[in-house]
Amino acid sequence: AQRVTQPEKLLSVFKGAPVELKCNYSYSGSPELFWYVQYSRQRLQLLLRHISRESIKGFTADLNKGETSFHLKKPFAQEEDSAMYYCALASGSRLTFGEGTQLTVNP
Amino acid sequence: DGGITQSPKYLFRKEGQNVTLSCEQNLNHDAMYWYRQDPGQGLRLIYYSQIVNDFQKGDIAEGYSVSREKKESFPLTVTSAQKNPTAFYLCASSMRVRRYGYTFGSGTRLTVV
Numbered sequence: 149a150q151r152v153t154q155p156e157k158l159l160s161v162f163k164g165a166p167v168e169l170k171c172n173y174s175y176s177g178s179p180e181l182f183w184y185v186q187y188s189r190q191r192l193q194l195l196l197r198h199i200s201r202e203s204i205k206g207f208t209a210d211l212n213k214g215e216t217s218f219h220l221k222k223p224f225a226q227e228e229d230s231a232m233y234y235c236a237l238a239s240g241s242r243l244t245f246g247e248g249t250q251l252t253v254n255p
Numbered sequence: 256d257g258g259i260t261q262s263p264k265y266l267f268r269k270e271g272q273n274v275t276l277s278c279e280q281n282l283n284h285d286a287m288y289w290y291r292q293d294p295g296q297g298l299r300l301i302y303y304s305q306i307v308n309d310f311q312k313g314d315i316a317e318g319y320s321v322s323r324e325k326k327e328s329f330p331l332t333v334t335s336a337q338k339n340p341t342a343f344y345l346c347a348s349s350m351r352v353r354r355y356g357y358t359f360g361s362g363t364r365l366t367v368v
Contacts, residue, residue: 157295182356192298192345194356234297241286241305241349242313243357247297 150175150239154246161225162254169220169249171209171235180238181218183209184245187231195220195233205229225253258282261346261360268333268340268367276331276363278346284358285351287329291315292343292362301344304329305351333365341367 151174161167173179183195196204198211198218209220218235230253235246259280268274278287286305290298300313304323318337323329329348333340343364347357 152297154297184356191361192359197356241351242300242303243288244300245290245298247295 150237150244152235152237152244152246154233154235154249156249157247158250158252160252160254163227164224167222167225167229167251167253169233169235169251171218171220171246173216173218173235173237175216175237175239177239179211179213179218181209181211182236182238182243183207183218183220184234184236185231186234192234225251227253227255229253259346259348259358259360261344261363263363264361266363266365268365270367271335273332273334274365276333276344276346276365278329278331278360279327280329280348280358281327282348282358283326284348285326286349287323288347288349288357289313289319289321289329289331290345290347292345298345301331340365 153172181198184192185195186192207222211218232248232250234248236243262277288303289301292298299315301319302321304310307326310321310323320332343362345362346360349357
């Protein structure tokens with residue numbers, strides 16, 4: 149069965165510092181992975197997809213099949229990045245989500 | 256303005272009562288989903304539907320029921336059999352090609368009093 153693990157429930161950094169939100173997965177097939185973000189009082193929204201290899205709001209994520217990881221990174225965190233971040237794995241027509249990481253960027 | 260709408264935003268239910276949460280989308284998406292969001296547990300899948308008149312159980316379907324009579328609508332009923340119904344419920348929809356991800360509603364917070 150598929151599983152997504154986000155080992156850090158809470159992550160706090162200072163503005164301008166690099167940030168990395170960890171995501172590990174277990175899946176027997178070829179994974180399709182996503183990062184979703186939920187800002188305060190806003191709905192959950194797609195941040196980026198591994199398949200598009202894009203950078204959104206300065207965030208990137210690389211799929212590492214050897215380590216079964218899909219960590220989210222940003223070189224210089226901003227206060228507006230404070231939010232809840234979820235890693236998700238697609239299998240069939242379902243998305244399986246991790247437990248989420250609450251990121252706080254302090255001034 | 257395309258999107259997915261959940262109503263109501265807040266719902267209070269007495270123990271022993273069934274309650275139905277509404278989810279409507281005008282994105283012409285084929286698939287729709289219901290998740291439950293609890294602090295520290297992420298999002299857990301309750302039910303999903305890929306086409307009209309068909310739906311499948313997710314990981315925590317016990318105590319819940321759904322219907323999919325129209326493409327645009329996927330209501331969720333929380334029955335009295337659900338032992339811990341107080342939670343935040345999220346509805347989502349997607350195209351059949353999953354790589355585009357999901358579009359989420361703004362959620363319904365259900366409280367059992």
